[in-house]
Amino acid sequence: MDLLKTLVDKGLRREMPTRDEALAVLATSDDELMDVVAAAGRVRREWFGRRVKLNYLVNLKSGLCPEDCSYCSQRLGSKAEILKYTWLGADEASKAAAAGVAGGAKRVCLVASGRGPTDRDVDRVSKTIAAIKEQNQGVEVCACLGLLSDGQAERLRAAGADAYNHNLNTSEATYGAITSTHTYADRVETVQQAQAAGMSACSGLIAGMGESDADLVDVVFSLRELDPDSVPVNFLIPFEGTPLAKEWHLTPQRCLRILAMVRFVCPDVEVRLAGGRELHLRTLQPLALHLVNSIFLGDYLTSEGQAGKDDLAMIADAGFEVEEAGTTTLPRHRADALAAGPCGSHASQADGAAATEAGTAGGCGGHDGGGHGGGCGPCGADVAPAREPEPVGATAGGTKAGEGSHADLVSVRRRGAGTDLPPNA
Numbered sequence: 201m202d203l204l205k206t207l208v209d210k211g212l213r214r215e216m217p218t219r220d221e222a223l224a225v226l227a228t229s230d231d232e233l234m235d236v237v238a239a240a241g242r243v244r245r246e247w248f249g250r251r252v253k254l255n256y257l258v259n260l261k262s263g264l265c266p267e268d269c270s271y272c273s274q275r276l277g278s279k280a281e282i283l284k285y286t287w288l289g290a291d292e293a294s295k296a297a298a299a300g301v302a303g304g305a306k307r308v309c310l311v312a313s314g315r316g317p318t319d320r321d322v323d324r325v326s327k328t329i330a331a332i333k334e335q336n337q338g339v340e341v342c343a344c345l346g347l348l349s350d351g352q353a354e355r356l357r358a359a360g361a362d363a364y365n366h367n368l369n370t371s372e373a374t375y376g377a378i379t380s381t382h383t384y385a386d387r388v389e390t391v392q393q394a395q396a397a398g399m400s401a402c403s404g405l406i407a408g409m410g411e412s413d414a415d416l417v418d419v420v421f422s423l424r425e426l427d428p429d430s431v432p433v434n435f436l437i438p439f440e441g442t443p444l445a446k447e448w449h450l451t452p453q454r455c456l457r458i459l460a461m462v463r464f465v466c467p468d469v470e471v472r473l474a475g476g477r478e479l480h481l482r483t484l485q486p487l488a489l490h491l492v493n494s495i496f497l498g499d500y501l502t503s504e505g506q507a508g509k510d511d512l513a514m515i516a517d518a519g520f521e522v523e524e525a526g527t528t529t530l531p532r533h534r535a536d537a538l539a540a541g542p543c544g545s546h547a548s549q550a551d552g553a554a555a556t557e558a559g560t561a562g563g564c565g566g567h568d569g570g571g572h573g574g575g576c577g578p579c580g581a582d583v584a585p586a587r588e589p590e591p592v593g594a595t596a597g598g599t600k601a602g603e604g605s606h607a608d609l610v611s612v613r614r615r616g617a618g619t620d621l622p623p624n625a
């Protein structure tokens with residue numbers, strides 16, 4: 201396929217595909233799917249070899265959120281029977297994090313429900329970061345606390361946060377249909393605050409919310425422009441008690457096409473397979489490792505994932521290797537740019553031969569175009585949209601996977617942080 205040859209060539213040069221090329225990946229047939237995976241896998245191996253980075257989620261504060269993100273089991277009015285608890289203490293959070301690190305995680309993601317942290321919350325999280333770093337030498341810590349106020353990104357950076365997550369989730373055009381309590385622009389601003397403070401930005405999306413192929417391409421192009429170092433790709437977990445509980449749009453093949461498209465658009469970025477992989481990729485999970493270079497280990501924020509030991513076995517069986525502590529995840533040009541500070545980090549895609557086509561991220565202060573936002577939409581959040589979804593099967597490239605409730609497939613988390621039971625790591 202000429203399309204795939206073009207996309208591989210561009211990916212190896214860090215060059216932006218066109219919108220039509222990205223859309224064409226989503227429209228490929230099942231007969232072409234393995235060719236798509238092989239092509240995107242070539243790009244993945246160029247920048248990340250066969251390494252898989254493991255990340256571990258610690259839900260510092262669960263449920264009771266005043267925001268109304270309609271995909272989220274922790275939202276205002278959610279009837280999902282999830283664990284609800286307020287802030288974990290530093291010791292408890294550190295203990296949970298240690299279990300993930302012992303399981304092979306290089307990064308611990310500290311997530312708290314809510315619109316955003318108070319200054320007192322930033323103090324609490326700062327203590328937790330210190331405790332985790334003291335107990336686990338070399339571990340990366342990512343904070344995901346919602347919308348940041350002035351000065352909070354700098355305080356988190358000073359406390360030792362290596363990264364900050366805030367997802368864009370969906371296209372700017374459809375953002376208002378999934379959340380009314382904050383805007384897309386609010387989310388973009390928080391990602392930019394994290395970048396300006398020198399943290400590695402993590403920002404991604406949720407697929408399966410009834411969006412069109414054009415929406416998916418829009419949000420991924422916006423992410424490329426925003427230029428985070430890591431892009432988590434979540435697949436909607438339709439929780440009972442949330443508006444989309446009975447909507448299942450995704451198939452394993454559709455998920456692979458989405459991941460391949462993200463890899464072609466963001467070739468040298470850590471693409472992370474996040475919430476919903478077990479539900480929607482099912483037995484095709486190992487194929488996704490040819491596209492992503494990062495996954496979450498074990499459980500998600502409010503739902504349970506497959507056993508951590510099964511994640512490790514899957515990686516080994518598929519011929520990949522867990523990325524070791526001490527290995528730099530990002531390709532050298534990105535790692536160097538991040539180490540150089542905010543100006544350098546956002547110039548990463550504009551250097552050398554990479555900036556050969558419009559759409560690459562600009563230099564310092566160059567993340568102003570397009571306007572994209574994200575709220576918390578935690579990596580691996582539990583998702584379900586409020587807007588009226590398109591009829592199942594109407595989404596271009598989407599395939600009807602089934603109707604009605606699949607509640608039996610969604611396991612609410614009952615172990616790990618916030619419980620007396622050991623975590624799954």
Ligand code: SF4
Pocket residue numbers: 265266267268269272273274275276312313314315346575576577578581
């Ligand atoms: S995604 Fe974050 S801000 Fe939105 S409802 Fe869920 S916890 Fe609250």
